[in-house]
Amino acid sequence: MAKQKKAPRPKAQTPKGFRDYFGVEVSERAEMLRLITGVYHQYGFDALESSAVETVESLGKFLPDVDRPNEGVFAWQEFEEDGNGDWLALRYDLTAPLARVYAQHRNDLPTPYRRYTMGPVWRNEKPGPGRFRQFYQCDADTVGTASVAADAEICAMLSDTLEKVGIPRGDYIVRINNRKVLNGVLEAMGVTDEAQQANVLRTIDKFDKVGEAGVRELLGKGRLDASGAYIDGVGLTDEQSEPVVAFLTSKGASNDETLTNLRAAVGESTVGTEGIDELAEIANLLAAQSYGADRIVIDPSVVRGLGYYTGPVYEAELTFEILDEKGRKRQFGSVAGGGRYDDLVKRFTGQEVPATGVSIGVDRLLAALREKGRLSSEAQGPVVVTVMDKARMADYQTMVAELRQAGIRAEVYLGNPKNFGNQLKYADKRASPVAVIAGSDEFDKGLVQIKDLVLGAKIAENATLEEWKARPSQFEVPRSELVAKVKSILEEQD
Amino acid sequence: MAKQKKAPRPKAQTPKGFRDYFGVEVSERAEMLRLITGVYHQYGFDALESSAVETVESLGKFLPDVDRPNEGVFAWQEFEEDGNGDWLALRYDLTAPLARVYAQHRNDLPTPYRRYTMGPVWRNEKPGPGRFRQFYQCDADTVGTASVAADAEICAMLSDTLEKVGIPRGDYIVRINNRKVLNGVLEAMGVTDEAQQANVLRTIDKFDKVGEAGVRELLGKGRLDASGAYIDGVGLTDEQSEPVVAFLTSKGASNDETLTNLRAAVGESTVGTEGIDELAEIANLLAAQSYGADRIVIDPSVVRGLGYYTGPVYEAELTFEILDEKGRKRQFGSVAGGGRYDDLVKRFTGQEVPATGVSIGVDRLLAALREKGRLSSEAQGPVVVTVMDKARMADYQTMVAELRQAGIRAEVYLGNPKNFGNQLKYADKRASPVAVIAGSDEFDKGLVQIKDLVLGAKIAENATLEEWKARPSQFEVPRSELVAKVKSILEEQD
Numbered sequence: 012m013a014k015q016k017k018a019p020r021p022k023a024q025t026p027k028g029f030r031d032y033f034g035v036e037v038s039e040r041a042e043m044l045r046l047i048t049g050v051y052h053q054y055g056f057d058a059l060e061s062s063a064v065e066t067v068e069s070l071g072k073f074l075p076d077v078d079r080p081n082e083g084v085f086a087w088q089e090f091e092e093d094g095n096g097d098w099l100a101l102r103y104d105l106t107a108p109l110a111r112v113y114a115q116h117r118n119d120l121p122t123p124y125r126r127y128t129m130g131p132v133w134r135n136e137k138p139g140p141g142r143f144r145q146f147y148q149c150d151a152d153t154v155g156t157a158s159v160a161a162d163a164e165i166c167a168m169l170s171d172t173l174e175k176v177g178i179p180r181g182d183y184i185v186r187i188n189n190r191k192v193l194n195g196v197l198e199a200m201g202v203t204d205e206a207q208q209a210n211v212l213r214t215i216d217k218f219d220k221v222g223e224a225g226v227r228e229l230l231g232k233g234r235l236d237a238s239g240a241y242i243d244g245v246g247l248t249d250e251q252s253e254p255v256v257a258f259l260t261s262k263g264a265s266n267d268e269t270l271t272n273l274r275a276a277v278g279e280s281t282v283g284t285e286g287i288d289e290l291a292e293i294a295n296l297l298a299a300q301s302y303g304a305d306r307i308v309i310d311p312s313v314v315r316g317l318g319y320y321t322g323p324v325y326e327a328e329l330t331f332e333i334l335d336e337k338g339r340k341r342q343f344g345s346v347a348g349g350g351r352y353d354d355l356v357k358r359f360t361g362q363e364v365p366a367t368g369v370s371i372g373v374d375r376l377l378a379a380l381r382e383k384g385r386l387s388s389e390a391q392g393p394v395v396v397t398v399m400d401k402a403r404m405a406d407y408q409t410m411v412a413e414l415r416q417a418g419i420r421a422e423v424y425l426g427n428p429k430n431f432g433n434q435l436k437y438a439d440k441r442a443s444p445v446a447v448i449a450g451s452d453e454f455d456k457g458l459v460q461i462k463d464l465v466l467g468a469k470i471a472e473n474a475t476l477e478e479w480k481a482r483p484s485q486f487e488v489p490r491s492e493l494v495a496k497v498k499s500i501l502e503e504q505d
Numbered sequence: 506m507a508k509q510k511k512a513p514r515p516k517a518q519t520p521k522g523f524r525d526y527f528g529v530e531v532s533e534r535a536e537m538l539r540l541i542t543g544v545y546h547q548y549g550f551d552a553l554e555s556s557a558v559e560t561v562e563s564l565g566k567f568l569p570d571v572d573r574p575n576e577g578v579f580a581w582q583e584f585e586e587d588g589n590g591d592w593l594a595l596r597y598d599l600t601a602p603l604a605r606v607y608a609q610h611r612n613d614l615p616t617p618y619r620r621y622t623m624g625p626v627w628r629n630e631k632p633g634p635g636r637f638r639q640f641y642q643c644d645a646d647t648v649g650t651a652s653v654a655a656d657a658e659i660c661a662m663l664s665d666t667l668e669k670v671g672i673p674r675g676d677y678i679v680r681i682n683n684r685k686v687l688n689g690v691l692e693a694m695g696v697t698d699e700a701q702q703a704n705v706l707r708t709i710d711k712f713d714k715v716g717e718a719g720v721r722e723l724l725g726k727g728r729l730d731a732s733g734a735y736i737d738g739v740g741l742t743d744e745q746s747e748p749v750v751a752f753l754t755s756k757g758a759s760n761d762e763t764l765t766n767l768r769a770a771v772g773e774s775t776v777g778t779e780g781i782d783e784l785a786e787i788a789n790l791l792a793a794q795s796y797g798a799d800r801i802v803i804d805p806s807v808v809r810g811l812g813y814y815t816g817p818v819y820e821a822e823l824t825f826e827i828l829d830e831k832g833r834k835r836q837f838g839s840v841a842g843g844g845r846y847d848d849l850v851k852r853f854t855g856q857e858v859p860a861t862g863v864s865i866g867v868d869r870l871l872a873a874l875r876e877k878g879r880l881s882s883e884a885q886g887p888v889v890v891t892v893m894d895k896a897r898m899a900d901y902q903t904m905v906a907e908l909r910q911a912g913i914r915a916e917v918y919l920g921n922p923k924n925f926g927n928q929l930k931y932a933d934k935r936a937s938p939v940a941v942i943a944g945s946d947e948f949d950k951g952l953v954q955i956k957d958l959v960l961g962a963k964i965a966e967n968a969t970l971e972e973w974k975a976r977p978s979q980f981e982v983p984r985s986e987l988v989a990k991v992k993s994i995l996e997e998q999d
Contacts (some may be wrong), residue, residue, distance in 0.1 A: 021562040023608030023853040026583075026593050029556035031606055037552035038542075045539065047678035053937075055887035055916030062523035062639055063557070063580070063625060068515040085558070085579035085593070089520075097581070099520050101595075110523055114517030121934040123919045131557060145556055156919040160898050164917070167906070292898075299899035300906040359517040362785050393549035404654050404786075405793035412661070412794040415547050422549030423658070425617045425650040440615040441549075456759070 013460050028138025029145055039386050040377055043176050044129055044149060045482060046373065050172045051127040051151050054164065059126045061108040063133075063149060067098035069111045071358065083135040101133035105150040106355075106368070113154050114359035123156040129373070152368025154355060162187075162323040162351060162367045163296040167346055169327050169369055170306045176376065177385040178329060183346075186310035189290050190350070192258065195283010196276055199254045200247070208244045211255060212318045219314070226259065227252055252465045254278070258311050266294040266309045273311060315395050320350030326371065329379050336465045343379050347371040394421040394442035394497055398428035399450035406454065410447060417494045419501065438464060444504055445497055449490075459493050461486045465504045522632025523639055533880050534871055537670050538623055538643060541865065544666045545621040545645050553620040555602040561592035563605045565852065568642070577629040595627035599644040600849075607648050608853035613749050617650040623867070646862025648849060653783045654671040656681075656817040656845060656861045663821050663841055663863055664800045670870065672823060672933075677840075680804035681819045683784050684811050684844070686752065689777010690770055694749045704739045705749060706812045712753050713808070720753065721746055748772070760803045761786040762808040767805060783817060814844030819863065823873050837873050838851070841865040886935035888915040888991055892922035893944035900948070904941060904987060905931065911988045913995065932958060938990055938998055943984075954985050955980045959998045 025031060048058065053493065067086050085102050085467075089096030095360040102108050105128050113124065129149035138144055153161040163455045166185050172181045193215075197208055221229065228234035230252040233244035254276050261272035270291055277283025290309050297307050316324045329343035349369030356364045381385050394414055396407045407423045414421035424434045438446050467484035488496045519525060526534075531722050543551065561580050583590030596602050601624050602835045607618065632638055639780055642962075645662065647655040662677050667677045674797050691702055708723045715723065723727035724746040727738035755766035771777025785804050791801050812955035823837035843863030850858045874880050888908055889903045901917045908915035918928045932940050942954040961978035982990045 020853055020855065021565075022560075023563060023604075023605050023850075024560070025556050025609070026558055026560050026591065029558055031610070032552075032554040033610075034551045034553075038546070039552045041539070041542070041552075045535070048535070052532070053912075053914050055914060057528045058526075058535075059528075060526040060531045062519050062525060064520055064523055064627070064639065066516070066518070069517060071515075085581060088580060097520065111517050111519075115519070116525070121931055125916065133558070145558065153919065158898075158919050159918050160902065160917065161903070164919075195634075279679075296899050296902050299903050326643075356517075359514055361514065372677050395549075404652075405790050408654065408657070408790050409793050418547075418548060420547050422619065423654065425647065425652050425655050437615055456531060 026144075028143055031302065032144055035386075038148050038229045040147065040373060040382075043377060043380070045175050047149055047172050048127060048129070048445065049166060050175050054125070054151075054168045056127045056168075057124040059109070059112060059128045061102070061105075061112050061128065061434060063097050063101055063130070064426060065102055065111060067100045069359070071099055071365045072108050078097050085133050097132070103134050104128070105148050105370070106152070109150070109152055109154070109366075110355045110359065111369075113364070114356040117360075118357070123155075123161065124154045125151070126154070127151040130181025135287055147158040147373040149371040149373050150368055152366055154363055157365040158355075159293050159323060159351075160296055162289075162325070163293040165349065165367060165369050166293070166307050166325050167297060167300060167302055169325070169371075170302060172371070173327060173346075173376075177380050177383075182308060182383075183327055183329050184305075185325060185327045186313045187290065187293060187307065188311050188313040188317065188325060189286040189323050191282050191322060192273055192277060192311065193286075193317055195256045195280035195286055196254045198280040198283060199276065199278040200251050202247070202251070207245065211247075214245055215255060215259060215314050216318070218312065223260055224319075227256060235323075247307040258459070259314075261311045262309075266291075266298075267308045268302065268417065269311065270294070286322075292325065293398050295486065315345070316348055316350050319352070321353045322351030323367065324348070324350035327331065327371075329384070333382050343382070345372070346376045346379060391420070392438075392443040394419055394447065395434070395438040395441060395443045396423045396447040396449075397431070397434045397438075398424050399431070399448065400454070401428055401456065403449070406449070409450060410449075410459075413494050414497060417498060419494070419497060445500055447493065447497070453487075455488075457490050458487055460488050461488060461493070461496050461500065463500050463504070466500075507721070520638075522630070522637055524637055529880075533874075534867060537871060537874070538641075538867065540670050541643055541666050542571075542621060542623070544662060544669050546559075548619070548645075548662045550619040550645055552994065553603070553606065553622045554624065555596070555599075555606050555622065557595055558593050558623070559596055559602060559605060563596045563853070564596065564601050579627050579629050585869055597628050598626050599642050599864070600623070600646070602861075603644070603646055603648070603862075604849045604853065607858070611850070611854075616646045617655065621645040641867040643865040643867050644862055646860055648860040651847075651859040652852070653787050653817060653845075654790055656783075657787040658864050659843065659861060660801050661791060661794060661796055662788070662795060663819070663865075666865070667840075667870075671874055671877075672870075674800060674827045677821055677823050678799075678876075679801040679819060681784065681787060681805070681817060681823045682805050682807040682811065683780040683817050684814050685765055685776050685780025685783065685816055686771060686805065687780075687811055689772075689780055690748045690752045692774040693770065693772040693779060694745050696741070696745070705741075708739055709749060709753060709808050710812070712806060717750060718755055721750060724749060755805045756803075759940050760792075760798065761805045762804065764788070779980045780816075785873060787817065798817070800962040809839070810842055810844050813846070815847045816845030817861065818842070818844035821865075825877070827876050839866070840870045840873060843930035851974065874914065886932075886937040888913055888939045888941065888995075889923070889932040889935060890915065890917045890930070890941040890943075891928045891932075891938045892918050893925070893942065895922055895950075897943070897948065900943070903955075904943075907988050908991060911992060913988070913991060915980045939994055941987065941991070947981075947984075952981055952985050953984050954983070955982060955987070955990050955994065957994050957998070960994075967968070976997055 018039060021288050060443055071128040076482050086098055086100035088098050131145050132148050133145050136144060152266055166187060170185050174180060196423060202208055218226050225234060229244050230247045232246045234242050236242050261269055261276055263272055264271040270287055273287050294309055313324060313326050315326055326345055327347040333341045333343050335341050336458040347369055351367040353365045355366040398407055410421050411421040424437060426437060444465050446462040446464055453459055463484045470484055486496060568625040578594040580592055580594035582592050620921050625639050627639050629681055630638060641823055660681060663678050668674060696702055696705060708720060712720050719728060723738050724741045725738045728736050730736050751770040755770055757763040758768055764781055807818060807820050809820055820839055821841040822839050822898050825837060826834045827837050829835050841863055847857055847859045849860040890904050892901055903916050905915040918931060920931060938959050940956040940958055947953055957978040964978055980990060
């Protein structure tokens with residue numbers, strides 16, 4: 012007789028590349044999103060929450076990111092008897108759904124349409140350390156206007172938003188560039204071949220890493236990289252390369268100086284001049300609202316997104332230094348980016364609808380705020396009312412009810428109360444600031460014991476015997492003073 | 506030569522059964538979830554956000570709902586060269602992920618573990634009118650304690666939550682029942698056959714619809730239903746049916762009276778007595794915290810969930826009347842429900858871990874608040890600063906910046922400004938309360954025109970000529986008084 016196989020137990024495991032978020036990770040993000048959307052709302056942006064699932068057809072299936080054109084989505088086919096069900100997929104960003112929503116509802120939506128949206132997006136990529144297949148985005152876009160006043164507005168809003176969530180002025184900078192200026196530069200260089208234009212784009216994308224000299228080499232004959240490999244160059248003459256280098260290094264001491272440098276870089280190019288005029292208009296609009304160069308600045312060395320966007324591009328960087336994993340100082344870097352794109356809904360309607368928008372990297376921004384200790388930490392656990400006498404559960408519940416009515420986070424220990432040590436271990440795991448203790452003795456005398464767990468831990472660690480005696484961490488008070496005493500202990504802890 | 510086919514444009518359409526949410530639909534829900542989680546937090550519950558994607562293996566693939574055992578999930582297979590990739594799926598509720606999370610992280614989590622979670626869930630069901638395949642849930646559960654103090658706590662928290670979001674006392678009731686009491690009733694009836702027990706369960710599930718007499722018929726020989734079809738009965742004798750009917754109708758004028766009635770219904774049954782003792786303890790704990798029968802009450806006619814849960818079950822109903830789609834008055838009904846289940850993680854670990862929890866139907870609760878006009882409506886659009894002179898864009902931007910700094914939602918019109926009528930139509934579509942108008946005339950004189958659009962609309966509808974003259978809806982004020990005047994108009998509109 013064959014042995015009967017027992018069905019194996021399922022593994023309790025998140026799928027590869029996914030993770031769970033606990034406690035303050037969730038509440039801090041929720042609070043940050045609330046602050047961000049508060050600013051967006053005040054700027055006249057309206058909320059949108061599109062469905063997480065889209066048809067593959069309307070999504071376009073692949074990421075628009077030029078570096079990873081083959082990265083995929085999570086997709087499945089709807090069941091239909093004939094096998095011809097629609098293919099559905101989880102959204103991979105919040106821009107593709109905006110395009111679908113705008114095309115679908117355009118007759119009911121105002122024009123221009125300012126909308127913000129936030130939520131998880133999913134990418135079917137190979138997971139890696141710190142690289143997840145589900146993560147948050149928070150976007151704001153203005154659809155249906157070609158006016159660069161919309162770009163300026165989003166940059167101003169981005170600046171306000173960063174300050175609102177706790178990044179002080181001086182610790183961030185919003186930098187603006189324009190794809191049209193780069194197009195002008197290509198025109199000035201006489202680079203008209205599309206493949207060669209793409210090569211130039213790829214090269215300037217490396218400006219951050221290889222610097223001016225490196226870019227010159229890569230535009231010309233090529234370059235030995237750090238690993239010793241030889242990277243072929245684009246094959247331009249030194250003279251041809253000049254406008255690109257001039258473009259990338261044109262940032263002056265003021266916006267005016269930068270714009271003057273750019274005009275020299277693009278020469279006679281019409282599109283280049285148009286791009287510079289747009290930047291000048293943006294600078295002018297921002298100056299009128301007193302956004303100085305300490306907050307928002309024209310900076311042609313911004314290259315991220317130049318390949319994707321069609322007009323102004325902008326990026327918010329945090330400028331304070333942190334230590335990287337190897338203990339070296341480096342700038343925190345980019346937390347938001349965006350720009351203008353003119354073909355948002357063309358796939359659906361055939362019409363060109365100009366749009367501009369920004370995406371905030373929510374998790375990076377949270378990490379930055381944690382790094383700077385700028386999160387109003389809700390990490391504090393609840394006051395724990397311990398259970399000395401199971402029959403007194405109603406009394407313990409009354410205590411927590413009173414504490415909560417006074418605005419204090421509180422709970423009764425609901426595990427097995429037999430081992431009191433376990434109750435204190437529990438309070439420790441919960442990061443409880445205060446434990447309340449009442450047994451039959453206390454009930455008889457109308458008293459409660461209140462233990463300051465934060466002070467208790469400090470004393471246990473550091474204090475001399477004298478200090479220990481002078482600052483008791485446990486107090487016996489009349490039952491009627493429970494709430495007042497807990498409140499005063501919590502206030503002292505802050 | 507064959508004609509070349511042009512690729513058709515994708516349809517701009519949400520997938521069947523999915524929808525988008527706009528503006529206040531999103532912000533009102535966010536605000537409600539913030540209030541709910543505020544209460545949960547104060548009760549010592551910690552936030553959890555698990556991944557939206559789970560392995561089908563850990564999810565168990567099918568809904569635990571007895572009525573729809575074959576309803577599915579959205580699932581797909583991970584790509585692996587050998588074709589043996591994991592099957593993944595979108596979560597269909599928030600309890601199955603809790604089971605996986607608790608089993609996976611149990612060594613790091615406190616015991617008991619109180620957690621709340623909220624977010625969308627997905628069901629691969631046939632969509633219908635008002636029936637969507639993605640919707641919100643908001644759950645709170647306590648894992649790892651058998652104490653019914655946990656059940657009482659969740660009922661108290663549910664009551665506090667409903668009042669916090671704007672349902673006044675008297676407009677809702679939390680009702681509690683216990684599966685163990687029903688088990689006692691089955692024991693008292695001598696119904697031990699599992700199939701027959703299931704038949705009895707199915708019958709009492711119809712108590713809401715068919716009433717006491719109907720349940721008697723269905724437990725006995727059967728019943729002609731409204732459509733004329735004959736429904737077979739369970740085949741019990743009248744005497745056997747008595748305890749079920751006694752159970753369902755045992756609600757008395759007070760909890761004490763109800764408990765006395767229940768004791769009669771279960772007779773000598775041990776499990777029944779245990780269930781009644783649990784209800785008595787819950788009633789006692791709640792009374793100690795002054796939750797009277799006007800908020801939380803023992804009610805054995807609660808049958809929803811009795812088939813699924815293993816101990817106390819609870820349900821929150823809104824008791825005010827609304828008009829249904831046919832204009833008939835009916836009670837709004839259930840907005841939350843939950844109960845105790847003892848096998849949460851057994852599938853994963855083999856261990857029984859008791860748990861109890863509640864799920865709030867977020868969308869139904871929002872609908873109820875809308876029905877009662879109790880949402881602090883953010884429906885008001887922004888103040889729109891119109892554009893009379895494109896060259897003055899910086900001035901208009903400065904106006905909205907000033908308005909925002911004063912806490913007023915405001916925006917500049919960014920569409921094509923040529924047709925002023927379109928700007929006012931836009932303001933109308935945005936539900937703008939106020940429009941600001943300034944052309945070269947005004948700039949020359951240092952003035953602005955401010956139009957009260959709410960009053961303007963009212964006057965246009967109702968006013969006599971005298972009223973119209975006496976209450977002008979358009980004001981000319983010095984530029985320096987822009988913010989103050991807009992503020993005073995908005996205050997008058999409230």
